[in-house]
Amino acid sequence: MSEHHIVTPKTYITIIAFLFALTAATVWVAFQHFGDPWNDVIAIGIALTKATLVVLFFMHVKWSERTTKLAVILAVLFLVVLLLITMSDFLTRGWLGVPGS
Amino acid sequence: MSASAEAHSPELQHHFDSMEQQRSASTLGMWAFVAQELMFFGGLFTAYLVYRYLYPIGFELGSAQLDIKLGGFNTAVLLASSFTMAMAVWAAQTGKKKVLLWMLIATLALGAVFLGVKYVEYSAKIEHHLVPGYNFESDSPYAGQIKMFMALYFAMTGMHALHMVVGFGLLLFYIYHAAKGRYTPEYSHPIELFGLYWHFVDIVWIFLFPLLYLLGRA
Numbered sequence: 001m002s003e004h005h006i007v008t009p010k011t012y013i014t015i016i017a018f019l020f021a022l023t024a025a026t027v028w029v030a031f032q033h034f035g036d037p038w039n040d041v042i043a044i045g046i047a048l049t050k051a052t053l054v055v056l057f058f059m060h061v062k063w064s065e066r067t068t069k070l071a072v073i074l075a076v077l078f079l080v081v082l083l084l085i086t087m088s089d090f091l092t093r094g095w096l097g098v099p100g101s
Numbered sequence: 102m103s104a105s106a107e108a109h110s111p112e113l114q115h116h117f118d119s120m121e122q123q124r125s126a127s128t129l130g131m132w133a134f135v136a137q138e139l140m141f142f143g144g145l146f147t148a149y150l151v152y153r154y155l156y157p158i159g160f161e162l163g164s165a166q167l168d169i170k171l172g173g174f175n176t177a178v179l180l181a182s183s184f185t186m187a188m189a190v191w192a193a194q195t196g197k198k199k200v201l202l203w204m205l206i207a208t209l210a211l212g213a214v215f216l217g218v219k220y221v222e223y224s225a226k227i228e229h230h231l232v233p234g235y236n237f238e239s240d241s242p243y244a245g246q247i248k249m250f251m252a253l254y255f256a257m258t259g260m261h262a263l264h265m266v267v268g269f270g271l272l273l274f275y276i277y278h279a280a281k282g283r284y285t286p287e288y289s290h291p292i293e294l295f296g297l298y299w300h301f302v303d304i305v306w307i308f309l310f311p312l313l314y315l316l317g318r319a
Contacts, residue, residue, distance in 0.1 A: 004121070007187070007190075008191065012184060012187045015187075016180065020177065023310075030311070046311070047311055051304045055304070057187075058300045065129075071129060071132040072132060075136035078139075079139055079143045082143050086151060087150065087151075
């Protein structure tokens with residue numbers, strides 16, 4: 001079994017600096033005009049980046065055991081399934097006409 | 102005296118062979134809990150996504166009712182509390198008991214600031230008649246859509262705030278035991294596991310902030 005890894009304050013300070021910078025960036029981006037889907041795409045991209053930094057470094061997943069990594073990946077996968085299956089309904093409702101109406 | 106007869110930690114539960122095994126099993130257990138928490142909030146985020154798609158204009162009008170400055174400030178406060186929590190974990194792992202205690206207290210204080218700001222925000226919503234089911238009033242042609250946005254706003258931030266309150270209570274427990282010096286490098290995983298919970302709640306807010314506060318500002 002791998003030795004228990006201790007993350008140092010230096011790493012934490014670097015990560016929190018990135019998180020603050022990305023928060024400022026997401027507010028700035030919200031006031032710029034990038035055209036219809038792009039403001040949302042960038043906002044979600046920044047949020048995903050922040051979440052990934054927290055999971056990998058603050059929550060130590062970068063150094064954790066394989067079983068833990070598997071649990072994290074499966075959790076995210078199930079969330080993606082929930083969102084994808086639901087939206088595959090709502091996004092496609094207007095595609096085909098309703099017979100008889 | 103053989104290695105196996107070595108005096109073991111009083112914190113070792115009898116059903117584990119070693120502290121290392123105990124740490125590893127409880128870490129996986131905590132992640133299973135976080136995974137179901139993700140499913141729980143996932144339902145709310147799915148509801149948000151569906152109605153955001155159906156009511157794009159109402160959501161922009163609803164979002165305009167929220168205060169970006171307070172929301173942004175709270176985002177920074179919560180991120181800072183995640184940092185102090187991470188530092189608390191480091192202090193527990195390296196046996197710095199005083200630092201651990203102060204970092205936990207700092208995390209508690211930042212959590213309190215977050216909830217205080219949330220109280221100010223909720224009070225303003227009540228004052229402006231924006232609480233569905235309580236006093237919602239709007240003469241906008243999109244009143245129904247704005248109402249749905251506000252309902253989701255309260256459901257999502259309210260559930261998030263409830264998690265903060267639970268975390269607050271747990272922190273008091275850990276501060277009490279940290280003050281008594283219970284946590285050592287060998288027995289640091291209770292702090293690590295609580296850290297996982299705290300960071301998860303932080304991640305939820307990382308998504309709530311842009312999704313609720315920052316719509317239609319361009």
